[in-house]
Amino acid sequence: MSLKKSDHLYLVDGSGYIFRAFHALPPLTRKSDKLPVGAVAGFCNMLVRLMDDMAAEESPTHLAVIFDASGKTFRNDIYPEYKANRDAPPEDLVPQFPLVREAVKAFGIPSVELKGYEADDLIAAYTHAATQSGARVSIVSSDKDLMQLVTDRVNMIDTMKDKKIGPAEVLEKFEVGPERVIDVQSLAGDSVDNVPGVPGIGIKTAALLINEYGDLETLLARAEEIKQNKRRENLIEFADQARISRELVTLRTDTPLPIELGEMGLTPPEAGTLMGFLKAMEFNTLTQRVGKRYDIRADDYEASPELAAKSSSRASGGAVSQSAASDLPPVATDMPPIDAAAYECVTDMAALDGWIDDAMTAGHVAIDTETDGLDAVSCRLVGISLATRPGHACYIPLAHGASDGLALNDDMPPQLAEADVLKRLSPLLQDASIMKILQNAKFDLQVLGQRKIEVYPIEDTMLMSYALAAGQRGHGMDELSELYLGHKPISIKELLGTGKSQITFDQVPLEKATPYAAEDADITFRLWQMMRAELVRDGVVSVYQTTEKPLVPVIVEMEKNGIAVDRNVLSRLSGEFAQKMAAMEDDIYKLAGENFNIASPKQLGDILFDKMGLSGGKKTKTGAWGTGADVLEGLAAEGHDLAAKVLEWRGLAKLKSTYTDALPEFINAKTGRIHTSYSLASTTTGRLASSDPNLQNIPIRTEDGRRIRTAFVAEQGNLLVSADYSQIELRLLAHIADIDSLRQAFADGQDIHAMTASEMFGVPLADMTSETRRRAKAINFGIIYGISAFGLANQLGISRGEASAYIKAYFEKFPGIKDYMEAVKQEAHAQGYVSTLFGRRIYLREIDSKIPARRAFAERAAINAPIQGTAADIIRRAMIAMPTVLTKKSPKSRMLLQVHDELIFEAPESETDKLIQHVREVMQNACRTRLSLSVPLVVEAQAAKNWDEAH
Incomplete structure (x- = not known):
């Protein structure tokens, strides 16, 4: 059955969706049996979001998800090396391929694949068939190979970027229209799919040639006219290779269609099948979200026992790497759906007092500020949002429609004056018994601090996430919302627009600003409730409480001080x-x-x-x-x-x-x-x-x-003081790797680089030259960062062979370092992360990569991470302790900058000697309350008129 001219067909590149879903989220497993389900969860969330977007923006009538079938395709007969260099999919993704197909079926959507053909060929064939009937087609993918199909009736949708791709966007990417994309790709080739193309010709050159000569065959026929020697020679020599490449990149619109277009009509899913699948996967939040979308009472249905058993058996077929963070985030099942929340716009003082009373009673409140810019010093405060429990949030507009930000006027929508609101909120924000919950608290504290409002005590969901998963994911609110809540927040781009037509938040109408701003506070509150339990579960409460959260007000003050x-x-x-x-x-x-x-x-x-x-x-x-x-x-x-x-x-x-x-x-x-x-x-x-x-x-x-x-x-009458940890990472290496000779050298106050040179090169300390010491210094620091013989050779201006010999000699003299490196790599492979001495977890996403270069890079990072991470923890703890000491001992001094292992202060000339003494004490004792190092920490500090002289 063909489609009608009024129909709109959506074709989802299912294989692309799977990999996007897999890489977008940290590794997740089903709690009951550790079955990997992260890609399945991500795929389902993306599918639901797509259907919401379709319903909101378009008039969809038909939908199908297209997958690659396993095995070789006709392209391998044309060119056996096609896609030969692709790695096997990750081990924990393999058992999820069939589960994703089950998910598509559970949603009542046709799942299509055909042996011997790629998903792109099926998409091309269905697109061709649909447009022959006059129907419109939207291809849900960002794959450049599909851009050859774009016309005025066919577009592509990149859901990750919320971007539609039409002929203009194809022209921008390839510098040719969709009808000439095949010609350009034939010349440029594709290293990912191992399409050969013509050596020395990339996309831009290919587009230039095709625009000049019209098409591939004309170009090849007239190749002798090309003036550039190498380009002309390659086009003549590799003409047949370009033609083979054209066969490889051309999508087959004559591909057999496994099902008819008419079978792709949009229909509601069967409630029992859908709920049974989601519950079998243990997707609690998603089950509630989907149930609401389709008006299904999730509690009326049980998990499908057949599917649960079936999927478990699939996972047992091979080893799956696990990590401590691989469980699904805890789900608060008593939270009302965000989509069901009715947020309030507060425009009178009586209503504001009600919200303040509610927060005082609850003992906690989530807060977010809306401004007209990202510079906390100069931006205007446009509004404030509050949330006291999940689904209970409000927005207090202050300056919507204000042209100068100075006063309300008759042309502005009804709202309260900033001074009145801040005066009323100030006791709440400064009440030590009320917890204030923020996402990226630094910015909000700076905005309110500019208005003489202090906010304490605080919680910061961004830093909670950072303590839980540094290196594993991003920590922005939108990403966390999708991960923990299965909810995509309202996009700021929807409100402000982009480019020349972009507006500032004060120009957004209140009916749009209220749900956006209040939702931010609501989501922040929900994330706080969920992540604080995770902090306990993962044993990182101390990291968050002692090295993350207390640093926020310190940084706020430092940034305010400036230099x-x-x-x-x-x-x-x-x-x-x-x-x-x-x-x-x-x-x-x-x-x-x-x-x-x-x-x-x-x-x-x-x-x-x-x-x-x-x-x-x-x-x-x-x-x-x-x-x-x-x-x-x-x-x-x-x-x-x-x-x-x-x-x-x-x-x-x-x-x-x-x-x-x-x-x-x-x-x-x-x-x-x-x-x-x-x-x-x-x-x-x-x-x-x-x-x-x-x-x-x-x-x-x-x-x-x-x-x-x-x-x-420094300003007139003041000096800058630089206080720098001396060789802190080498000292930590000596402690962590338990290297007796290094520890003893630090304990004796020796020149560590001279000592290393003496040990390695057999040179007495009395005869040490500066060049010999310089080489030892380069090796000392290079080893910490996993330097290669090539890197050391470049740094020292020597041959690779000589550099390799240096590194070998180093490990022979200090065998404990090699043992430490191997132990850390094993730890990283076993659990997916390494830890600092203070318990900070540093995740390494590529540690089990099938690509050797990526795996090797992750292993080098694993070796350095406990050392650099512990150094970072120590200076964080020193910074946190510093304001109290400055207030008591040197009240006119200010901390201005932190640069790696160095802190910069400004103080009156008369205070600098005393300041140096106190700063040294704080920095050298920064870790003593938590651990005892086997090497002393040494801080070098001095004062001068400028930073260079003080360093």
Whole structure:
């Protein structure tokens, strides 16, 4: 049966959905038998969300999910190497493939696959058949291979990005229309599917050629006209390979159709089958959500015993890797569905008082602020939302429609004045008996702090998630909501729009702002209820309570303090760097034998490898020579002056563009200081990350890099104090790996790098040269980060063979380090994470990857993580203890910055000696209440007018 012109067919790329679902969530298992079900849960959530979106935006009439069938396809007969380099799917995904198909059937949706053909071919055939009848088609996928099917009647939907893909989007991606995508792919090939294409031709070049010559065959026929020698030669030599590639990338619209289009009509699912499946999978939250969607009483149905037993037997067929975090998140079954919540817009003081009374009675309240920007210092407060229990939340608008943010006026919707609301809320927010619950509390505390409102005590669901799963997932509210609650929050893009038409939150109508803002508080409250139980279950309550949550007000104060920067110093440095670069450019042109654009990787590559014929060059996917830092460092180590000069030029160019030119733009107009922003939950190891601007990556290995720090200064009458842990990671390595000789050296206060050099190279300490010590230092720090012989060779300017010998000698002298490394790798493989000395878990998602390079990278990260993570925990604890000590001992001093293992303070000149003494005590004793290290922590500190001199 064919479709009608008014019909709208949705075709879901089921295989793509499975992998997206699998990688979007941490590993989840069914509680009763540890059956892996993470991909199944994610797939079901994505399917329900898709059907909601379809119903809201389109007029769907037909729907099917298309899968790849197992085994080879006709393309392997054309080209045996097709997809030959693909890895086998992850072990814990394999038993979920049939369960996903069961899920599709349970939802009453046709599940289609055909042996010998790929899902893309079936999608192409069904699309062709539907459009022949005049129907519209939406292909739910982001797969570029399907873009050849796009027309004015066929679009694609990328559900992960909420993006529709039509002819214009295809043109933007490929630089050709959908009708020429096949030609471009035939030339460019595809390394993922092992489609050969033509060597040296990437997507952009292919598009350029097809736009010039019209189509593939015309191009190949006229290849001799191509002016570029290598391109012309490759097009002639690999013409047949391009034609084979065209056969591989062309989707078969004549693929046999396993079921008729008419059998894909949308119908409600059979209640017993659907509920039986979801309950058998133990998807409690999803069961309630789906039941509400289809108006099914979930409690009226039992789990399907046949399906439960059937799926368990599937999982028992092979070993499945497990981790401590692989259980499904705890589900609060008594929570009302978010979709059923009716949120209140509070526009009078009597209603506000009611919410305050409710919070005081409950003893806790979730809070979220809405602003017109992301700069907490300068943004306007547009509204505040509160939630006192699941499903019970409100939004208090303050400045919707205000043109200047100063006063309410007749044109604005009814709302309360900011000053009145904050005055009424202040006692609640500062009541020590009422817990305030926030997501990313730092921002809200800064916004309210600008208005002289302190908020305490607090809970932060973002940091709860970070303590539970650093390295395993993101910690934003939207992601957590989908993971824990099976609910996709209202998108901010829906309210504000994008691009030039984007508005700020104060311009959003109250009827849209209220459900969005109140939902945020509601979700935050629900997440808090669920994750606090997980903290106990996973044994990380102490990590959250002692090294995560107490840091929030400390960072808020640090960011508020900022640091002074001398514009004149930056301007002078910028001019000097420009002059140096100009001089270098002359040297580079002489070495190259011609003038060229030094900033152009392509032009540089052509000179190094085509003109000069240097060895070791590798081409990128675009066909250009790679000229990254690793390539140039390798050439420089071999004595090639041009590569060394370009590296030096690039270093200066980065200093100029990233720092001396850019830093003045970050100086706050009100304070005259730079206020960097610290992210508390973005690294896997617990280290803080700095942005806007990033002050942690200022290079200090070069003299020019260190000079950037001279621009960071103390105000008149003050000095900057830098306090830096000395070799903390090496000290922790000595303790954690139990290396007697290293421990003794630290205990005796020896020069650890000289001692290492003496041990390795047999050189008496009295005869130690600076070069020998430098090599030992590079090895000491390199070993912690899993440095390779190649990396050490580049760093020291020696051969790989010599570097390899150094590393081998190091392990022979300190065998305990090798034992530690192997033990940590085994631990990581066994449980999926490693831990710091304070119990922080650091998850390693790629530790069991089938791809050797990814697995090796995860193993190196596992070796370093307990050391770097423990160092991060120690400095966090020092920062948390510091405000109390400063208030008592040095009240005029302020903590300004944290940069890796260093803290920066500003203090009156008369206080700096006393400050240094107290800061040292705090930092050196930061871990003594929790653990006893077998090596002493040493802090080097000094005061000066600028950061460089103080360091």
